[in-house]
Amino acid sequence: MTAEAQDASVHDTIPKLLLRNAQIRGARPAMREKDLGIWQTWTWADTLQEVRDLAMGLRALGLKRGDRIAIVGDNRPRLYWAICSAQSLGAIPVPVYQDSVAEEMGYVLDHAGVQFAVVENQEQVDKLLEIRETYKDLKEIVFDEPRGLQNYDVEGVRSYEAVQELGRETSAHDQLWRDEIARGKSSDTAIILYTSGTTGRPKGVVLTQGACIWAAETAAEFDNLTEAEEVIAYLPMAWVGDHVFSYAQSYASGYCVNCPESPETIVQDRREVGTTYAFAPPRIYENLITQTMVAMEDASVPKKRMFEYFLAVARDYGEDILDGKPVPFVARLKYWLGNLMVYGPLKNRYGLSKVRIGYTAGEAIGPEIFKYYRALGMNLKQLYGQTEAAVYITGQPDGEIYADTVGIPMGGVEIKVADNGEVMYRSPGIFTEYYKNEDATRDTRTPDGWVHSGDAGFIDENGHLKIIDRAKDVGKLNDGTLFPPKYIENKLKFFPNIKEAVAFGDGRDTVTAFINIDLTSVGSWAERNNIVYASYQELAGHADVYKMIESHVDEVNRELAQEERVAGAQISRFLILHKELDADDGEITRTAKVRRSLVNERYAVLIDALYDPGKKRQKIKTEVTFEDGRRGDIEGDVEIRDMKLHAIDRASFREAAE
Amino acid sequence: MNPAVKASDTDNDPATAPQVMLDVRNVTLSFGGVHAIKDVSFNINKGEIRAIIGPNGAGKTSMLNVINGFYNPQVGEITFKGETRTQMRPYIAAAQGIARTFQNVALFRGMSTLDNIMSGRTLKMHKNFFWQMLRYGPAMQEEVEHRERVEEIIDFLEIQHIRRTPVGRLPYGLQKRVELARALAMEPELLLLDEPMAGMNLEEKEDMSRFILDVNDQFGTTIALIEHDMGVVMDLSTRVVVLDHGEKIADGTPAEVSSNQDVIDAYLGVAH
Numbered sequence: 057m058t059a060e061a062q063d064a065s066v067h068d069t070i071p072k073l074l075l076r077n078a079q080i081r082g083a084r085p086a087m088r089e090k091d092l093g094i095w096q097t098w099t100w101a102d103t104l105q106e107v108r109d110l111a112m113g114l115r116a117l118g119l120k121r122g123d124r125i126a127i128v129g130d131n132r133p134r135l136y137w138a139i140c141s142a143q144s145l146g147a148i149p150v151p152v153y154q155d156s157v158a159e160e161m162g163y164v165l166d167h168a169g170v171q172f173a174v175v176e177n178q179e180q181v182d183k184l185l186e187i188r189e190t191y192k193d194l195k196e197i198v199f200d201e202p203r204g205l206q207n208y209d210v211e212g213v214r215s216y217e218a219v220q221e222l223g224r225e226t227s228a229h230d231q232l233w234r235d236e237i238a239r240g241k242s243s244d245t246a247i248i249l250y251t252s253g254t255t256g257r258p259k260g261v262v263l264t265q266g267a268c269i270w271a272a273e274t275a276a277e278f279d280n281l282t283e284a285e286e287v288i289a290y291l292p293m294a295w296v297g298d299h300v301f302s303y304a305q306s307y308a309s310g311y312c313v314n315c316p317e318s319p320e321t322i323v324q325d326r327r328e329v330g331t332t333y334a335f336a337p338p339r340i341y342e343n344l345i346t347q348t349m350v351a352m353e354d355a356s357v358p359k360k361r362m363f364e365y366f367l368a369v370a371r372d373y374g375e376d377i378l379d380g381k382p383v384p385f386v387a388r389l390k391y392w393l394g395n396l397m398v399y400g401p402l403k404n405r406y407g408l409s410k411v412r413i414g415y416t417a418g419e420a421i422g423p424e425i426f427k428y429y430r431a432l433g434m435n436l437k438q439l440y441g442q443t444e445a446a447v448y449i450t451g452q453p454d455g456e457i458y459a460d461t462v463g464i465p466m467g468g469v470e471i472k473v474a475d476n477g478e479v480m481y482r483s484p485g486i487f488t489e490y491y492k493n494e495d496a497t498r499d500t501r502t503p504d505g506w507v508h509s510g511d512a513g514f515i516d517e518n519g520h521l522k523i524i525d526r527a528k529d530v531g532k533l534n535d536g537t538l539f540p541p542k543y544i545e546n547k548l549k550f551f552p553n554i555k556e557a558v559a560f561g562d563g564r565d566t567v568t569a570f571i572n573i574d575l576t577s578v579g580s581w582a583e584r585n586n587i588v589y590a591s592y593q594e595l596a597g598h599a600d601v602y603k604m605i606e607s608h609v610d611e612v613n614r615e616l617a618q619e620e621r622v623a624g625a626q627i628s629r630f631l632i633l634h635k636e637l638d639a640d641d642g643e644i645t646r647t648a649k650v651r652r653s654l655v656n657e658r659y660a661v662l663i664d665a666l667y668d669p670g671k672k673r674q675k676i677k678t679e680v681t682f683e684d685g686r687r688g689d690i691e692g693d694v695e696i697r698d699m700k701l702h703a704i705d706r707a708s709f710r711e712a713a714e
Numbered sequence: 715m716n717p718a719v720k721a722s723d724t725d726n727d728p729a730t731a732p733q734v735m736l737d738v739r740n741v742t743l744s745f746g747g748v749h750a751i752k753d754v755s756f757n758i759n760k761g762e763i764r765a766i767i768g769p770n771g772a773g774k775t776s777m778l779n780v781i782n783g784f785y786n787p788q789v790g791e792i793t794f795k796g797e798t799r800t801q802m803r804p805y806i807a808a809a810q811g812i813a814r815t816f817q818n819v820a821l822f823r824g825m826s827t828l829d830n831i832m833s834g835r836t837l838k839m840h841k842n843f844f845w846q847m848l849r850y851g852p853a854m855q856e857e858v859e860h861r862e863r864v865e866e867i868i869d870f871l872e873i874q875h876i877r878r879t880p881v882g883r884l885p886y887g888l889q890k891r892v893e894l895a896r897a898l899a900m901e902p903e904l905l906l907l908d909e910p911m912a913g914m915n916l917e918e919k920e921d922m923s924r925f926i927l928d929v930n931d932q933f934g935t936t937i938a939l940i941e942h943d944m945g946v947v948m949d950l951s952t953r954v955v956v957l958d959h960g961e962k963i964a965d966g967t968p969a970e971v972s973s974n975q976d977v978i979d980a981y982l983g984v985a986h
Contacts, residue, residue, distance in 0.1 A: 092865035093877070203870075204928055320875030 068242035069265040071107075071144035073307040075237065078104040081283055081310050087133045090317035090325055098133060100310070106134075108233045110216070111141035112223030114172065115236075117196050121146035124168045124248070128152045128161070128184075129176025131289040131315045134200045134216055136303055138174035143246060143265070144237050147172075150248045150260070151294040154180065160258075162187040164250050168260060168491060171195045174216070178204040181213060242266035248491050249296050251443050260491030261296075261443045270484040271300050271446035272308035274467040278451055279413050283310035285333045286410075290315075290322050296443040297417065301335045326407030334411050337418035341425055341436075344406050366394035367431075374399075374431030379455050399432045408434055415439045415451075420523070422550065423459035430457065438462050440523060444500065444507055445469075446485035450521045461520035471521060477512040477538055477621075478527040512540060514621045524622070531562025537624030539567065544625065545650075547615060551608045552577045556637050558650055559627070560663060566628040568666040570659065571605055572596075572636050578604075593692060596632045605632060606697055617702035626701045629666050631674075633659075634692025640681045665696060672696055732759035734793075735904060735936050736781065741790030743776055743960075750776040751787070752960040758904070763930055764938045765951035765968075769980055772957040774940045775817060778906050781938070782807040782814055795903070808837060813902035815893045817909045817940075823882035827873060827892050828864065830881055834899030835860045867895050870932070871925055887918035891925070898929065905929070907939040911946055919943065923950055948972065956980070 067073050077086065082101035089096050098106065119125060125142045127149050129135050139149040150168045152161055154176065161183060165173075171193055173184055181199050188194045197213045199205055205213075223229055246265040250258040275281065289302035306313045311333070316325040323344075326334075352363055373387045383391075403409045414429070417439040429436040435454065440462035441447035450471070452463035465471045469483040482505045489497040500508050512530040513523040524530070525540035533539050539561040548557040548571065555574035561567035573596055581604075582589060589595040613626040637643040637650065643658070644650050656663065658678065665674035677691045736758040743751040751773045758764045766774050779785040781792065783802030791800050794810060813834075821830050839846075839860065845853035868874055871891050876884060881892055890910060897905055910926065911919045923946055929935050941947050947954060948968040956964040956971055958980040964971050971977055 090874075092862065092869055093874070094865075204931065207931070317874045318872060324875075 068269065069143065069237070069240040069244065070246065070268065070304060070307050071140060071237045071240060073269075074100070074104055074107060074140060074144075075234070077307065077310050084283060084310065085312040086306070086310075087136065087313050087315070088329070089133050089315040090321075090328075093317075095314075095328070103137065103140075106220075107137045107140045107144060108230060109220040109223040110134075110137055111144045111236070112226045112229040112233055113219035113221070114141060114147075114196075114198075114223075115145055115232075116222045116226055117172070117219065119145055119147050119172055121239075123147045123172065124150050124170045126150050126152050126165055126168070126170045126173040126175075127293060128173060128180045129154050129200065129293070130319060131291075131293060131298070131302065132176055132200055133315055135174060135176065135293060136289075136313070138198075139247070139303060140307075143240070144233060146236065146240055146244060148245050148248055150250070151292075151299065152250065153292055153294045158183045158186045162191055164258060164260075165194060166191050167257075168248055168250075169193065172198070174198045175200070177201040181205060181208070185210065185213070240265065242269070245488065247299060249294060249299065249443050259493055259496055262488040262491050263446050263485075264488055267446040267485040267487070268300065268304040269308060270468065271448050272304040274448055274485070275300070275305055276309045278453070278466055279333075281305065281309045281311065281333065285309065285311035285412075286314060286329050286331050287311060287333050287335075288314045288316060288322065288326050288329055288331050290319065291335070291337075296447055297335060297441070300447045301333075323405075323407050327404065327409075329407075330410040331407065332410050332412045334408065334414040336414075336416060338416050338421035338425065341416060341421065341429060345425060345428060348402065348405075363398055366390075366398040369394050370399060370431035370433075371427070374433060375427065375457075378430055378433055378435060379457070395433065403432060403434060411435070413437065417441055417447075420546070424550075426459045440521060442507075442509060444487045445481060445483060446487070448483070448485060449481050449509070452520075456518070456520070458518070458520060461516060461518070461522045463520055465521070471515070472506070473514055474508075476527065477514070477524075477530050477540075479509045479511050479513045479521065479523070480506045481509060482506045512538075516619075533561055533567070533624065534563065534565050535624065538621050539625050540622065541652075543622065544569070544612070544616070544627070547612045548608065551611075553581070553604060554608060556644070556650065558637075558652070558655055560666065561625060564667060566667075567625050568663075569609070569627050569630040570655070570662070571609075571630055571632045573601060573605065573632060575636070592636060593634045593690070596634060597693075597695065602632065602695065602697060605630070606699070609697075609699055613699060614702050617704050623704040627699055628701060629696055629698050631662060631666065631694050631696045633662075634676065634694050635678060635680060635690055638680070641679075662694060665694075732762070734758070735760040735795060736938075737793040738777075738781070739791050739793070741777075741780060741787045741792070743773075743780055743785055743787045749960050751780065751957075753789075754957065754960070754962045755790075756955045756962065756965055758936060758938055759952075760936055761930070761934055762936060762952035763926070763950050764936075765947045765954045766938060766940050766957065767942075767944075767947055767954060767971075768957035771959070772980075773960040774957055775908055776960075777957065778814065778908055778938070778940065782812050782906060808900065811901075811903035812906065813897035813900040813904075814906035815890070815897050815908060815910060817912065819886070819889045819893055821881045821889060821893055821896070824880055826878050826880055827876045827884070827895075828868070828878065830892055831864045831867060831895045831899050832860065834896040835864065837900065863901075864899055867898050870898075870928070871895050887914050887922075890914070890918075890922065894922075894925065894929075898933070898935075901933075903936060905935050905937045907937060907941075909940050909942065911941060911943055919946060926950060944972075 067076055077100040083099050085097045086100045086103040087098045125147050127135050127138055142149045150170055152164050165187060175181055175197060181197055184197050195212055198216055198219050200216050202215055242265050244265050246263050246268045248260045248262050250260050287302060289298060291298040302313045314329045316322045352360055369390045373383050373391050376383050377391055411434055414434055414436040416436060426436060437452040437457060440450045448466045449469055450463045451466050469481055471481050474480055486507050510527050511523050512525045512527040513521055516522050524543035529542055531539040541559040544559045545557040548554050553574055554571055556572035558570040559567060575592055578595060578601060582595060587598060587600060595601060609627050609630055616626050617623050642654055661676050662674055665671040673693055673695050675693050677689050679687060679689055681687050734757045739755045741751055741754050766777055768774050776785060780787050783804045783806060786801045791798050792802060839856060841853040841856050868877060873891055876888060881889055911922050930937055951968055954968050954971045955962060956977050963976045963980060964974045
């Protein structure tokens, strides 16, 4: 160990952190993987050897400082080591989404100018060989899993072991490797992460060693992470969340990362490992609840009763107990009993018993889902992050959890809201540039280091950030009030009876909305209430249905009235559409996102009627495409409802602000 | 993956002299007056994937049943690994290294995937019943060794996530995979697959095809399979034998067979 490496102040790159970890916690587990049904463990000392041998092997193959190297595959220890190996030589790892098709992958490799690749298995090797037919710069492909590859006699394709062997053959390889690491510095590019991008080609976000380490240390401080944490790595390695949680933070805090046996065994693996620190997008949490609810449908009556009873107890008191607020003694007793009989076993099933901190990020989580886990006693929190910020922008501190906000700026992050409502941030973790894309860099990052998040939001009375919509979708009413359509629509859509909603208001005096009822949900309600209907149109026009939807809209207005920035954007009139918005008619995308421009055009008559105070009904004829491709017209006579708006208490906002 | 590479595990140079593993000569099988198989001869070379195809009722499954000794042919003989028999018994076939899967999945539905696959190791367990009841010492040692082999197969077929699930609860495609796993647990030299892809969707078929090729490639297992999906047969097999109404009407490489007029007639019907 060289003198510098022992000095904590110079642990400014991740490979240097590896040297430190091997020295101060060499015998502690760094990585586990379940193989042939048994958990295999690698300590930090083992990790050092693995990384070193691979790095020197890659060096022998010609990998140099600044070269790009692709990493492709599911979460495997060897792929994480490959990242560190590359970084130890000053090369730049480029993780690629393992399920992207050859063409998408080819674009990334070509754009990043990748010459080396470390990949998981035959599937990926085949893809890369296909890419190599046109992209000739790809020189060396190293594979982890040899299955199916024994008989590949292709130049530049070799096994992981062979490369490590090559590394060990290099004379004085340990010293050479340490010298390479010593040359690394904080401003080196650590990684290029290509954002999957819903529009256009993916962009390569360049993050420095300094940014990654800042992110890891900020998180460690925010949540008091220690080397005793257990994390399971199962999200794509090309995603910034996994890169920071399963890689950078592990090296910074010294905790153990566990790789599941297969993508299908995660829940069970998580249970066996006893994860203490979890990170997942909302859909993972949603799926667990759905599975539970489906299973409970089939459970025996006493079990169902017990489940429902204790879940109600948890809803009432669980969050308060979690946050350490005062709770009546009897409630505490009931909760304790519930924990014994329901919550404990449930969390054990989910593999979340030992979770000390759980995060959800990536998209908005439904408040119901969020509260469910918190009620069970799991410390689930929200995080707002972006690839461009090395994840961390804001996070919810313990004890200050509001389902509809994403928390306060994390250590070292500055936040401001631009005039158009867009959230902007600045931190030591922000990206250097979009790789080879100056225009995009200039559009996103100001010269003094502020980054446009692309999201509109505001800071609420508690100082917590609230994200309301994509910035480009947010409009303004004529009186200047902020009009975030998706925010309002999502509030409506949280009611199971409302399937789809389209809000109007940009450049108008008031906000109005189209509503689609949910046929399954409203249909079953109609059945229970003896309402006879023959079609969607008939049900949608039913007086009782209107009454029900009116109460939902009123509820949304009540919520809006309490929020300063959007209080003026209450829905003044609405109508229930005579047909469902349909992907076959092009009104929504296949992923169920409303195509606003097309809706505006097709339903212009209805929109006009909504803004004509004299009109109480409007006739409309719409062309529809049936499932078999035939076209036809449907006619409707749609009723328009006026809403009574809630009073806005401006005084209370001012008070809160002071 | 080309066939020449696959056979490279065998002792002989595959290009010059394929080694015959199983030879069926002039086999006739009848049930009462019904001739299921009429005077059929063909062989299976070591290391190849041999497909048996034909329209419904052509005698394909009967042929497999003859090979593993479930049926005894009235006429003809079978040579397996140089040993000729007129009558085979299923347990002898199994002990000699012939494993099979069934057209209709035949697993222990109440048992877990793991236990089902372990049952494939039965013939290789040597400790007697009492030792096994003790689950101690040598019996435990043996169990661990076998479990290790079974885990390798579980990993190979990517069924880790259903290790503990009772097979009765699994979807059909996975049950087929478990059945293949059990057959592989026997470490067979010859693997008979009776419609391994029946009732599967395209994705499941692709998975299964890959597993069959990998088994052949990795373990050097000789495979005879019955299959209806012509695309699969053409892609997987080294040679194809075609049966129709119990008679052999063609035998050769997939390309030869698919251009054979008798085969086309048998499949599409002939105008009389």
